[in-house]
Amino acid sequence: MTAINSTHDPARHSWVESANLPDADFPIQNLPFGAFERDGERRAGIAIGAHVVDLRALRDSGLLAAGSDAALACEAASDGTLNRLMAMTPSYASALRATLSDLLDSGAPQRARIEQQAEALLPRIDEVTLCLPCQVGDYTDFLTSLHHTERHGRYKGLADPLPAAFKSLPIAYHGRASSLRVSGGEVRRPHGQYRDANGQIVFGPAPALDFELELAAWIGRGNALTQPIPVDAAHEHIFGYSLLNDWSAKSIQWFEQVLGPFLGKSFHSSLSPWIVTAEALAPFRKAPVPRAKSDPAPMPHLHGAFDQQQGGLHLDLYAHLLTNGLREAGATPVRITHTHLDNLYWTFAQMVAHHTSNGCNLRTGDLLGSGTISGADDAARACITELTNAGKDPLGLPNGETRTALEDGDEITLSARATKPGAVSIGFGECRGRIAPALAFAERQTEIAA
Template sequence: MAHLNPTHDPARRAWVASANVPDAEFPIQNLPFGVFSDARRTRAGVAIGDEIADLDALLGAGLLDGDAAKAARACADGRLNGLMALGPHYASALRAALSELLRSDGARRARAEAMREHILVPMARATMQLPCAIGDYSDFLTSLHHTERHGRYKGLKDPLPPAFKSLPIAYHGRASSIRVSGTPVRRPLGQYRNPDGAVEYGPAPMLDFELELAAFVGQGNVLGQPIPLGAAADHIFGYCLLNDWSAKSIQWWEQVLGPFLGKSFISSISPWIVTQEALAPFRLPAPARPDGDPAPLPHLTDAGDRAEGGIDIALEAWLSTPSRRAAGEGPLRITSTHLQNLYWTFGQMLAHHASNGCNLRPGDLIGSGTISGADDAARACITELTNAGADPLKVGPEEFRTALEDGDEIVLRARAQRPGAVSIGFGECRGRIEPALSVAAAGRPR
């Protein structure tokens, strides 16, 4: 588990003024990693205020040395996988070096600021890319409230799967269709059962979002060698927002071995990875289990995870509709939830994932599952917000939703916050729905 160090000092300020404004997403205490491109090329960078510190430029200017330079060189191919593979020490060294270079009262400020035009790129002039090559993607089901509600909607006698309180349940998702925030979401075609019970193929009528947090694996493990829960935190590089778009009409008809075409058409992630170390001031005890629930088995039990397995992160989902945009209105907040609504910690997810010897690799993505809470406001998908369509969601004076429509845009946001610490953000995870292709057009080669 990462520990507090000078990079977390709440009194520290940056000479980049935009990093010091109230509620800045990327103050100097954050320094998340990402990959961006501009007119020149694609490369790795670190967010500071509304600028990007260009790691290639910092290396070229001789502003990084030692382990920090080794960490930056590991990203020279325009991906973060190499840095992830080095382990937490090197990412920590690079964060420390950047914090010193960017701090307003640092000994190296004058030299760094004199090269500002060379080492900083305005975010407005950059296009964000996927931060790494994602070889594998596993999505968990770890909110008791989300799971129970969906079980009731399906009419199950016992809405919770028998294994839910014994292990973190997951399915193997589709890594090839993960896209960065801002990528349009094409409504998928698929097979589903219509209200009359007939099976048909066409544009999915029940499109939904799912508000999640995801962890990127840092150092992996050798095939056949589990990762103990006490060491799991050292294998998590950092976190991003995840929208696990779901075509519920397809999913609920096809699901036998787990989600398939109802999920694999696209998943969206925010572009910046907030590191495990940056979140050290926001650690919480693992979420409390209800009285009478079974204690986790030994491979899912660790004193450190019980003490610091949770993170103080508030998450929101916002909906923008075509009519709201036409009227000049901003998006409507439809979900406000918290990471503590999960039943299992990310450490437990990762440790269980590797408990059979499954080899995790740098850049693998682990989704939390929909982060729904007990309160109505904490329902984290349209299906829950509308009680499976029984109670349409009001989105305008005379406009309602039971599912997402073409032109709707979902924006996910999150902040880690705790008294005495500088709050940090994750950036947005945004996606707007485009109409499905016609069935005829879908069958034509491109």
């Protein structure tokens, strides 16, 4: 596990002034990795304030010592994706991050050289098109909030709202990697089968569309088939984290779910574009919340001394809603959720250890979702279904509008901040999507037939 080092120094400031703003997501202590399109080409980069360091331009700049770990890391990212870099031992990404921290420091002796090449090296984030940071081979979504799981069990009328296995292992399902999308743009309302208000099975645009606020871990180095990853070694396999909105068509999901979620989930999942590295989050490590004394102890392969000391994060997460009505009135998005990573029953290291405990191999770029991060408090309910008690108590907005599900034009923005006294707070950027009306399915079918 990466230790706290000079890159975390709270006294460090950047000559990139936007990185020094009090609410900056990407101060010099963060330096998250991502990918973007520029002049029709895909590039890998690192965010600093309102700018992104173009790693291919950095490779060609002459600012890196030839053959250094930082130069080799930069070369690995020169194809515009992060997969090769993520597959390397963590020391390479760490070296690149440390070198950039020095180059971007307010006292950097190379500042004049960098500013001469600034147009090529440091485009503004709002002048490039952000992409998914790497190629995603597999996507696994977990169910690790006790409060979220218990509430949904009650909404479904289950005698025991918690699945029997919930407190013994991290429950998960295999999601659809092909419909993962980067933050921004439209989320098209899907069609599907569901029971209507009269109990009839119908097919049409999903009426109960929902967001789900999650954190996702990116796998760096994988494991060989048949070789489990021990829980205390799992942290070394996590390259970093992004925000995840696991959009859900609850009406479809609740009707179809037998083996697990399928079409109610696979139509779209949104990711924030930046990977906040495990190293950047080192100052915010904490012990996970202790289990209730009456709960069963984790099996030995899911219990690690290090994970019990530092398997959690000081991380607050938020969801904001902007409706057409609020937008037309010039109002700002309304915060509807404020939760904390403490509301997960299982740590990410336990998720990795469980995922590989049967010998399953994880690969570089695989994505692991935490599941909806709902807490006990009303404000910590991290989806519309919980915020409205499955539609029984509509969510009221300041302009008088109400919601029991997301409507066309509604926009959800997820955000998160890691904070701890003595450390510079860092953010994740936003994970945003606006609901677009369902396509005319019958008309499309007619066109295909013709």
